[in-house]
Amino acid sequence: MAENYEYKAVKKLTSLTIGSVVMFVILGIAFMLVLTSIVSVGGDEVGIVERKLLGGDLPDGRVLAVDGENGIQAQVLPPGWHIKWKWLYNVKKIKWTEIKDGHVGLLTAKDGRSLPRGTIYAPLWEDPDKMAGDAKYFLTEGNGYKGPQLSVLTPGNYRINTELFDIKQVPIVDVKTGMVAVIKSNVGEKIETEDRLVEVGQRGIWNKPWTADQYYANTNAYDITMIDTRQVKVSYTADVELGERGELQPLKPIIVKTADGFSFPVEVRLIYRIEGANAPKVVSEIGSDEMVLDKLVTPRLRSIFINNAEKVKALDYIKLRSVQEKQSASMLREELAKYGITVLEIGIDAVGDEASLGALLKTQTDREIALQQQSTFEVQQQAAEIEKALKKTKQEAEEEIRLATAAYDVLIAEEEKKQILIEAEAEAAQIKIVAQAKADAYRLIVEAIGMENAALIEIMKLVAENQIRITPEVMVGGSGTDGMTDALMGTIMRDKISGKTGTK
Numbered sequence: 001m002a003e004n005y006e007y008k009a010v011k012k013l014t015s016l017t018i019g020s021v022v023m024f025v026i027l028g029i030a031f032m033l034v035l036t037s038i039v040s041v042g043g044d045e046v047g048i049v050e051r052k053l054l055g056g057d058l059p060d061g062r063v064l065a066v067d068g069e070n071g072i073q074a075q076v077l078p079p080g081w082h083i084k085w086k087w088l089y090n091v092k093k094i095k096w097t098e099i100k101d102g103h104v105g106l107l108t109a110k111d112g113r114s115l116p117r118g119t120i121y122a123p124l125w126e127d128p129d130k131m132a133g134d135a136k137y138f139l140t141e142g143n144g145y146k147g148p149q150l151s152v153l154t155p156g157n158y159r160i161n162t163e164l165f166d167i168k169q170v171p172i173v174d175v176k177t178g179m180v181a182v183i184k185s186n187v188g189e190k191i192e193t194e195d196r197l198v199e200v201g202q203r204g205i206w207n208k209p210w211t212a213d214q215y216y217a218n219t220n221a222y223d224i225t226m227i228d229t230r231q232v233k234v235s236y237t238a239d240v241e242l243g244e245r246g247e248l249q250p251l252k253p254i255i256v257k258t259a260d261g262f263s264f265p266v267e268v269r270l271i272y273r274i275e276g277a278n279a280p281k282v283v284s285e286i287g288s289d290e291m292v293l294d295k296l297v298t299p300r301l302r303s304i305f306i307n308n309a310e311k312v313k314a315l316d317y318i319k320l321r322s323v324q325e326k327q328s329a330s331m332l333r334e335e336l337a338k339y340g341i342t343v344l345e346i347g348i349d350a351v352g353d354e355a356s357l358g359a360l361l362k363t364q365t366d367r368e369i370a371l372q373q374q375s376t377f378e379v380q381q382q383a384a385e386i387e388k389a390l391k392k393t394k395q396e397a398e399e400e401i402r403l404a405t406a407a408y409d410v411l412i413a414e415e416e417k418k419q420i421l422i423e424a425e426a427e428a429a430q431i432k433i434v435a436q437a438k439a440d441a442y443r444l445i446v447e448a449i450g451m452e453n454a455a456l457i458e459i460m461k462l463v464a465e466n467q468i469r470i471t472p473e474v475m476v477g478g479s480g481t482d483g484m485t486d487a488l489m490g491t492i493m494r495d496k497i498s499g500k501t502g503t504k
Helices: 002-037 128-133 135-139 276-285 289-309 314-319 321-337 354-449 451-466 480-498
Strands: 038-041 045-051 071-077 080-083 089-095 097-099 103-109 147-153 156-158 165-171 173-175 179-185 204-206 213-215 222-228 232-236 254-257 263-274 341-351
Touching: 038 045, 038 089, 071 135, 097 103, 128 135, 128 147, 173 179, 179 276, 204 276, 222 276, 222 289, 232 289, 254 289, 263 276, 263 289, 276 341, 289 321, 289 341, 314 321, 321 341, 354 451
Parallel strands: none
Antiparallel strands: 038 080, 045 071, 045 089, 097 156, 103 147, 103 165, 173 213, 179 204, 179 222, 232 263, 254 263, 263 341
16 A cells, blocks of 8 residues: 555656646746747837738738738837747838938838829828828728829938838929929829910929929929029120130120121120029920020020121111111010010120121221211311301491491481580570570669669679779770770770780
């Protein structure tokens, strides 16, 4: 019995030991499986999972599994610790996708719905972050399309399943100051128009350009043509010059031929500009601003100047250079405006040279000298005629002055004569009146004092007025008043005859 008990005990112990070992082994294996199945995804990493077993086959045409099928899983592992059984899954860790500053990410989807007929690019995403960062959402609810995507990734970091998307980084569209970008879209509704310009969003050349700024655009879906809107100065001269943008301009003068058969060079300077709003028209009609000068401006300019010169003679062209300049400028402005180009300034610098117009200009110079000499002679002759007429006019004027003076003198003499007559008549009348008054006075005196006494009074007045000596030098015989009177009268008469007057 003891032996049986010991046997049973040993057997039981052996069974327990084997079980423990088995359990330990199982636990060890499980631990190892768990340990080897733990996946650590870093903060700047993405875990791409591939299922190896028990998931079933992917549907035809599918690249990524969204329902646990065998193959690359759409869902990626975010940063952190994850258990993915080693025997069931493979996990590949990759760096997250970084889009650098100044760049955009162009995406091409390897899985998804087929693109609609007639389209090259999948339409823009309504939720770019979710569509790019969640492959399962892209392939299910997001209804993403396979192929090139119109949407782009802007600068930043993205946890993208690179098994779904191929990513290519390209520079952003940077429109500098003084430039515009004309967009030819390869996506959108296709519209037929007369001027080959379409509205923004339609397929074709957009009628509105992008102005100075930075744009996150798919440069595969859009053809970008940069147009310089600054002034362009062009010189059609014998000397090679630098343009305003630093480029060499080996443009030769325009050779014209006039109606009288003279051929000579005309040097022209031109300044033009492509207006920003007109840039789409320039692209649709010509192609680019670099082609504008060679394909449009220069041919039109030469044609206009050559055609205008054929209508005039060489000398008239030279003399009326400003007319040719104005006429050609007007025609060029009108012609280039059809293509959206504005002509700011145009001018003729020089016409002809010694080789082409030397003989003609010498003949013209000699003729001008002869004409000037003839003109000078005619002017001198006219001056002489004018001087002669002036002298005649001056002489006639002097004669008229003399006649007028004489006539005036006659009038003055007549007036003076009348004045003298009037004064004489007045004086005679005065004398007559005075005499009459004196006579009347004498008569009254005589009547009052007698003739002799009146005479004596008058004699005394004369003596006083003429300062006559009263001592008589004439001896008169007789007595009384008559004798005195006679003596005084004699003395006065003697003095009057001799022209002497007496003194006291």
